[in-house]
Amino acid sequence: MDKNRIATLTMDDGRSIELPIMSGTLGPDVLDIRNIAKLGMFTYDPAFFATASCTSAITFIDGDAGLLYYRGYPIEQLAEKSDFLEVCYLLLNGELPDAGQKETFTGKVKEHTMVHDQLARFFTGFRRDAHPMAVMVGVVGALSAFYHDSLDINNPEHREISALRLIAKVPTIASMAHKYHTGFPFMYPKNKYSYVENFMYMMFATPAEDYVPNPVLVRALERIFILHADHEQNASTSTVRLAGSSGANPFACISSGIAALWGPAHGGANEAALNMLEEIGDVSRVKEYVQGVKDKKYRLMGFGHRVYKNMDPRAAVMRQTCHEVLKELKLENNKLFELAMELERTALSDPYFIERKLYPNVDFYSGIVLRALGIPTNMFTVIFAVARTIGWISQWNEMIADTDHKIGRPRQLYRGAVKRDYVPVKKR
Numbered sequence: 001m002d003k004n005r006i007a008t009l010t011m012d013d014g015r016s017i018e019l020p021i022m023s024g025t026l027g028p029d030v031l032d033i034r035n036i037a038k039l040g041m042f043t044y045d046p047a048f049f050a051t052a053s054c055t056s057a058i059t060f061i062d063g064d065a066g067l068l069y070y071r072g073y074p075i076e077q078l079a080e081k082s083d084f085l086e087v088c089y090l091l092l093n094g095e096l097p098d099a100g101q102k103e104t105f106t107g108k109v110k111e112h113t114m115v116h117d118q119l120a121r122f123f124t125g126f127r128r129d130a131h132p133m134a135v136m137v138g139v140v141g142a143l144s145a146f147y148h149d150s151l152d153i154n155n156p157e158h159r160e161i162s163a164l165r166l167i168a169k170v171p172t173i174a175s176m177a178h179k180y181h182t183g184f185p186f187m188y189p190k191n192k193y194s195y196v197e198n199f200m201y202m203m204f205a206t207p208a209e210d211y212v213p214n215p216v217l218v219r220a221l222e223r224i225f226i227l228h229a230d231h232e233q234n235a236s237t238s239t240v241r242l243a244g245s246s247g248a249n250p251f252a253c254i255s256s257g258i259a260a261l262w263g264p265a266h267g268g269a270n271e272a273a274l275n276m277l278e279e280i281g282d283v284s285r286v287k288e289y290v291q292g293v294k295d296k297k298y299r300l301m302g303f304g305h306r307v308y309k310n311m312d313p314r315a316a317v318m319r320q321t322c323h324e325v326l327k328e329l330k331l332e333n334n335k336l337f338e339l340a341m342e343l344e345r346t347a348l349s350d351p352y353f354i355e356r357k358l359y360p361n362v363d364f365y366s367g368i369v370l371r372a373l374g375i376p377t378n379m380f381t382v383i384f385a386v387a388r389t390i391g392w393i394s395q396w397n398e399m400i401a402d403t404d405h406k407i408g409r410p411r412q413l414y415r416g417a418v419k420r421d422y423v424p425v426k427k428r
């Protein structure tokens with residue numbers, strides 16, 4: 001394969017097979033194990049600890065070094081210098097836009113910020129106390145029913161318009177989920193605002209008052225969106241790819257990604273991390289709580305990562321953003337933030353966490369920032385979904401554009417009953 005490098009696998013019965021070694025532009029080499037089928041065998045790697053499920057040119061992570069690049073650009077540079085729509089363009093198209101491309105792209109996204117008026121009726125079918133992620137799974141999936149004119153996934157123009165619709169409409173749907181839950185009227189998007197300002201407007205404005213976005217808070221949310229925009233083949237992205245590999249439409253695929261994101265081991269961790277901080281309640285209880293973690297009674301939410309065995313680079317940016325937001329809001333002595341800092345200090349100096357290479361992940365601090373911005377806890381994972389939509393759609397698009405892609409179909413190691421004959425109920 002790459003430079004004809006080969007590994008040889010020899011079986012206990014003497015048979016052997018050559019496995020090509022593939023190299024990427026960055027990261028470890030990868031063994032192409034497809035020849036193993038010639039031995040009449042499969043490989044076994046539940047939870048994908050050692051398996052690359054695809055090739056991709058979008059996002060690179062070096063978990064040992066704590067690096068994250070979008071299309072080659074370090075996340076710290078993008079978080080500091082870029083804005084979310086520029087990052088969307090980059091992830092989708094591979095390059096940063098020039099001034100004209102940026103203006104056109106921004107204009108196209110703004111054209112699609114409203115949702116079909118009938119979509120609003122879906123909300124009233126939900127209980128007011130429904131979790132907004134439940135509403136997101138349903139309503140984003142329901143977009144499939146509205147755009148039959150552009151659902152030919154093999155047509156690049158159709159894929160582009162679906163991508164634009166998703167980037168533009170998911171924030172509108174997210175804010176509607178929040179308004180419905182709290183009983184306030186829906187706020188239609190206002191395209192005079194930037195993408196993030198508009199989202200904050202739809203979330204926080206009411207028809208009764210003027211709304212003036214605070215630039216420090218807008219910048220903080222912009223950073224949260226940038227930091228969460230993509231993260232290579234995580235659980236929700238792999239779900240989107242697997243659903244998309246069957247030819248399902250992009251709205252249905254993104255809805256499946258939202259469902260996968262919801263779990264506390266993935267996107268639900270930001271909500272769980274904030275609930276945990278509130279449960280601990282006071283700095284004086286940190287040691288006792290950490291002991292409970294070490295006794296395996298519960299996990300420290302917002303800590304640990306499958307890939308990062310060093311500081312999550314997004315967590316470092318988020319901690320800085322946390323400082324900025326709390327200062328702006330004159331909440332420097334915020335109790336939860338102090339608690340989080342103490343928890344981080346205690347965990348990072350404890351052998352349990354050091355030996356297992358458990359560091360804070362992005363969700364450890366994002367909850368405090370979101371809380372300070374006035375976003376209710378049950379909307380935290382929804383914010384993550386809004387930001388990750390661009391990653392999902394870029395990864396889906398990359399897969400569909402590859403004409404060699406096939407339906408994803410893992411195999412299994414069967415350990416069930418061997419063949420047996422049916423016994424009538426009276427004889428059982």
Ligand code: ACO
Pocket residue numbers: 264265266267269293298299300301302303304305306307356358361362363
């Ligand atoms: N608190 C305490 N111990 C932990 C934690 C944690 N947060 N995470 C892992 N461990 C321990 C495990 O108990 C295990 O210990 P053991 O070897 O004694 O059995 C060891 O570390 C390895 O854990 P695994 O579960 O095998 O690691 P895995 O890579 O499968 O899990 C995961 C990664 C799911 C993120 C895990 O670290 C976790 O549950 N973290 C808390 C939830 C969280 O913050 N998720 C957000 C992830 S980032 C994101 O989605 C944006």
